[in-house]
Amino acid sequence: MKQELLFLPTLVTIKEIKPEIPAVATFRLPKPDGFSHKAGQFLEVSLFGKGEVPISISSPPSYEDLLLTIRNSGYVTGAIHKLKEGDVLGIRGPLGNTFPYEEYEGWDVIFVGGGIGLAPLRSLLWEMLYHRDKFGRILLLYGARSPADLLYPWQYEEFERNGVEILLTVDRGDEKWTGNVGVVTTLFDKVKIEPERTVAYVCGPPIMIRFAMRDLVEKIGIAPHNCIATLERHMKCGVGKCGHCVIAEKYVCIDGPVFRYPEIKMLERYDDPW
Numbered sequence: 001m002k003q004e005l006l007f008l009p010t011l012v013t014i015k016e017i018k019p020e021i022p023a024v025a026t027f028r029l030p031k032p033d034g035f036s037h038k039a040g041q042f043l044e045v046s047l048f049g050k051g052e053v054p055i056s057i058s059s060p061p062s063y064e065d066l067l068l069t070i071r072n073s074g075y076v077t078g079a080i081h082k083l084k085e086g087d088v089l090g091i092r093g094p095l096g097n098t099f100p101y102e103e104y105e106g107w108d109v110i111f112v113g114g115g116i117g118l119a120p121l122r123s124l125l126w127e128m129l130y131h132r133d134k135f136g137r138i139l140l141l142y143g144a145r146s147p148a149d150l151l152y153p154w155q156y157e158e159f160e161r162n163g164v165e166i167l168l169t170v171d172r173g174d175e176k177w178t179g180n181v182g183v184v185t186t187l188f189d190k191v192k193i194e195p196e197r198t199v200a201y202v203c204g205p206p207i208m209i210r211f212a213m214r215d216l217v218e219k220i221g222i223a224p225h226n227c228i229a230t231l232e233r234h235m236k237c238g239v240g241k242c243g244h245c246v247i248a249e250k251y252v253c254i255d256g257p258v259f260r261y262p263e264i265k266m267l268e269r270y271d272d273p274w
C-alpha cells in the first residue's frame with residue numbers, strides 16, 4: 001500500500017447485518033475495487049466521529065463479499081452496532097500477516113476456538129473447505145460460555161457436510177444441552193490426533209489460547225512450530241507507525257496478529273499480552 005494511503009479509509013455501504021448471538025452481528029460489506037486478502041488478516045473499521053477498531057475478516061479470500069463478525073464491546077463497536085443496512089463504514093486494509101497454511105497441504109488440521117474467536121478461524125476453515133481434497137482430517141473444537149453463545153450454529157451442518165468433525169462444549173449447559181460441559185481443552189481427551197502430521201490453529205480469549213497451546217504441545221504432542229494462534233492486542237494505527245501494539249521488538253499489527261507458539265512464548269517473556 002502507498003505510504004499516503006495507509007491512513008485513508010475507503011467508504012463502503014453495509015449490504016446486510018445478520019444478528020448472530022447476543023451482542024454479536026455479522027456485517028456484510030462489498031469489496032472495494034482491487035481488494036484481496038488472505039485468511040488471518042484484519043481491517044481497521046471506522047465510523048466518523050466515533051473512531052476506528054481492528055476487526056478480523058471472517059470470510060474466506062475467494063468469497064464475493066467481506067464478512068465482519070463484530071461484538072458490541074464498547075464505544076466504537078457499540079456505535080457500529082447502531083448502524084443499519086445502507087449506512088456507511090470506513091475500512092482500511094487488509095492489514096497484518098496471514099495464517100500459514102499452504103505448507104500444511106496433506107496434513108490433518110485442528111481448529112480450536114473460544115467464543116467470538118471462531119470469527120477469524122472461519123476465514124481459514126472455509127478456505128480449506130474450498131480446497132477440501134488438499135487436506136486430511138479437519139477438526140473443529142469449539143467452546144462458548146453457554147449454548148446461546150455458540151457462534152454460527154446455522155453453519156455447523158454445512159461444515160459437517162464438507163467433512164469437518166465438530167466437537168462443541170459450553171461452560172454452562174441449559175435444560176436442552178446434552179453435549180460436553182467444560183472448557184475447550186476438555187475436548188482434547190475426546191479426539192485421536194496424529195500429532196506429527198497435524199497443524200493447530202487457535203483463537204479465543206487470551207487465557208484460553210494460553211492453556212490450549214500448552215496442552216496441544218505438552219499433552220497431544222504437536223510440535224510448537226505447528227501451533228498457530230491469532231492474538232488480539234490493543235491497536236491504533238494497524239500499520240506499524242504508532243507503537244501502540246509493540247511487545248519487545250514485535251509489532252503485533254504487522255508482524256502478527258498470527259504467531260506460532262515459540263514466538264508467543266517469547267512475547268510472553270517481555271510483556272503479558274494475555
Ligand SMILES: Cc1cc2nc3c(=O)[nH]c(=O)nc-3n(C[C@H](O)[C@H](O)[C@H](O)COP(=O)(O)OP(=O)(O)OC[C@H]3O[C@@H](n4cnc5c(N)ncnc54)[C@H](O)[C@@H]3O)c2cc1C
Nearest residue numbers: 053054055056069070071073074075076077232233234257
Ligand atoms: C487483530 C484484531 C482482530 C480483532 N477482531 C475482532 C473481531 O473479528 N470481532 C470483534 O468483535 N472484535 C475483534 N477485535 C477486538 C476489537 O478490536 C475490540 O473489541 C474493539 O477495538 C473495542 O473497541 P470499542 O471502542 O468498541 O471498545 P472500548 O470502549 O475501547 O473498550 C471496551 C473494552 O474492550 C477492550 N478492548 C479495547 N480494544 C481491544 C482490543 N483490541 N482487543 C481486546 N479488547 C479490547 C477495552 O479494554 C475495554 O475493556 C479484534 C482486535 C484485534 C487487535
Ligand code: FES
Nearest residue numbers: 236238242243253
Ligand atoms: S497499532 Fe500502531 S504500531 Fe501497531
